[in-house]
Amino acid sequence: MAADGLPHPRSLALFWRRLKPFLRQRQGMYFAGISFDLLTLSTTLAYPQLIRIVVDRGIEQGDMDQVNYWVSIMAGLLIIQSVSTYFRNYFLEIGAEQVGAAIRGWVFRRIIHHEIAFFDEQNTGDLTARLVGDVGQLRHTLQLLAPELIHFALMGLCAAGLMIYTSPPLAAVVIIIGPMIWLGSSRLGQFLRERATDVQSKTALLMSSVIEVLNGIVAVRVYHQEARAANSYDAAADVLISAAKRQVRGHSLLRSFTELLSEGAVVLAIFVGAVLIANRSLTAGALVTFILYATLVMRSSRNVANARAEVLRAQGATQRIFELGERESRMPYIEGLVPERIAGEIEFDGVQFNYPTRPGLAALQETRLKIAPGEVVSLVGDSGCGKSTIAKLIVRLYDPDQGRVLLDGHDLRTLDTEWLRSRVSFVPPEATLFSCSVADNIRYGTPDASDADIAAAAKIADADGFITELTDGYATEVGDSGRLFSSGQRQRIAIARAVLRNPAVLILDEATAALDSSAEARVKESLRELPSKPTIVIVSHRLSTIVDTDRVLVVQAGAIVAEGKHQELLKKSPFYQSFVSEQLVRE
Known part of the structure; x- marks a missing residue:
């Protein structure tokens, strides 16, 4: 971690470098998903411009033919957007499922080749938690958060460019909020990553308690220790809930922080835009278009910040699974000597x-x-x-x-x-x-x-x-x-x-x-x-x-x-x- 408390860039670089071989195996799915995402993005960015035309050429001029024409185009774009969104989600989510399964299979194959001494030192519940819970967190990241990170990052950049094109003075008011959101999300993201690692560890302890009882259910029944087993579970669950509360507090603080800044930027832009309209420096249609683009920029900034924090959290949750998969066996299988015959001495x-x-x-x-x-x-x-x-x-x-x-x-x-x-x-x-x-x-x-x-x-x-x-x-x-x-x-x-x-x-x-x-x-x-x-x-x-x-x-x-x-x-x-x-x- 860097001295200022932010996640060290090399840690994120390592995270993505670990994922790269698995993502490359499914690059066709991700390429198709991103292609449809770009189509969805194009239709989203086109709406504000079409709304500007409807307001300035149609509503203000009282020309309903213009209104009907451009609204019909918007309806067609809506259908295209709906279809492209379906295929975007399909390809990206299936790709994430396949990557998650590939990582889980890779780790499982690595585990079963480890020396027996490794299993003497490990807890079955912890290994199960890594294979199921940790990979599940990573799959969620790849399935929803990573696509959102890409989608909203592209949307924010494109919307910012169109926002500047629409009104540079208003754009300057909104853009200064972006770095504040990024800085706050970076600091809170590091906190969330540490909390995620803690939650995964506590989850492993809970699963260990459950597996131990289920494997020894006969002893539990014979010695009438059902209440003790339940109390043990409750104690482990309480520890997990305490860890989860700390994680939820950080996540809630991040969302409220980004909501405040992003929505505040839009309110400020409306005020400044009203002043410009009063001075005849801006049309009503341009203000509506700008507000829509500003909303897209702020929503993108907010979602990128939240998605980045979630990626950091996933990095913490999945660090253990990669460490397990990258561990080398101390008794590896070797292609050694093969005697022609064996007597059995x-x-x-x-x-x-x-x-x-x-x-x-x-x-x-x-x-x-x-x-x-x-x-x-x-x-x-x-x-x-x-x-x-x-x-x-x-x-x-x-x-x-x-x-x-x-x-x-x-x-x-x-x-x-x-x-x-x-x-x-x-x-x-x-x-x-x-x-x-x-x-x-x-x-x-x-x-x-x-x-x-x-x-x-x-x-x-x-x-x-x-x-x-x-x-x-x-x-x-x-x-x-x-x-x-x-x-x-x-x-x-x-x-x-x-x-x-x-x-x-x-x-x-x-x-x-x-x-x-x-x-x-x-x-x-x-x-x-x-x-x-x-x-x-x-x-x-x-x-x-x-x-x-x-x-x-x-x-x-x-x-x-x-x-x-x-x-x-x-x-x-x-x-x-x-x-x-x-x-x-x-x-």
Whole structure:
């Protein structure tokens, strides 16, 4: 911001420079809209001259033929103006909708490629507010305010020229008001931009509160916290209203200020014009024409000032959306190494890792491990000890701070990202289902899979039985986040999705926790019999899940403290002995 409190010119220049690529994509729509706007503008500017002719040649001379002739021309111009206004609004508003959609799509595509750590640090409500609210504000600006800014700027300039042509003395009286309006709107516009940013932030907080409650509606209902949720919403809404009041006060002050000056200029022009007519220096028709042009100039100045303030407000509201879209991912997709074959050997070479949200707490410390191709390994330990962290590093949801994670001897950071995702499948604890059919959910990572392949994957995951019993079978819509299914059913669909990709490495992070023991046993047996013999890493707290794995890795405080088969660890690891005892009591 400049030292005098006005918005720095470079900030507006940056705003329009950010918009330019999106506007260029829709330049045909805007060119057509502006062309019709120029036609509308021409008809508007022609009316005062026609009215002057009607007054001076027709009314004052008592010549009704002149009146009828020129009024009929005015009626024709009115029809042309009406048609051109329709097409002006159509092209400019459709263009704005398309630009808004393009910006929202650009930001969304950028967001989904950001590293997982970014989402750990972000609030879902805030991201939603940026995509919906901020882009909506920008679309409103492009749809209504920016066209008005162009329209009235051109109208004001042309009307000012015709006003000067009509009566230079009167024009001097009116023109001195223009800089005063511009200066006042500039100062208030900066205030409105700051208030708009504040309102958007408060809106994001409100949406976060709503999303949190809706996502946790079961907990809200079970613990009878409806009143608390409502009070939380009311508190966030009150904060938003307070911010909106400050914005409205500034906006109201701007409008009243510009109204006072613009209308005052017209009143002053009428007084001076009456004096000139009395001195026979001006005709009545010329005064009427001048007043009409002066009204157009003042209205244009007022609307340009208001539109400019709104653009500044939109700049503040949309600054966050552009910052989000321009942010570079710290783990970008790379076109790296693509091995000719993959066996599935996993190795951790001195890995140390801290979650970005907890930089002072080591999740893994100098971890070293090696998993042979085709081996089935389970990770056990207390909650928060680092088991799931190991799983997430294998699938490269995060990169280690120190050390290397290797796949067949290749550092994951050197491998082609798309290739790696196609060869390593991961099933998280909370199975994610999308609002589409069961078949499409299973096919989600393998879009070219046939119906037969989907059914085969579902059988491996022990999901075919309950799916075929559904009314529409595999075509059944799962509903919002799959809430029509039980936790166990959602997990089996997620396992089927992972298996369908025929991965070389399969990671199951508490992926069978919601299954009953018989269903879990069937899934485990099917996974062992997969023809591809993938390397399987299982994170689990259930004894039944880990007893028959090839090897058990015991994790404590971010380090692997023991490893071996189930029976071996019972003899040599006190922690494992205690873990098994607790599980036997629970089961």
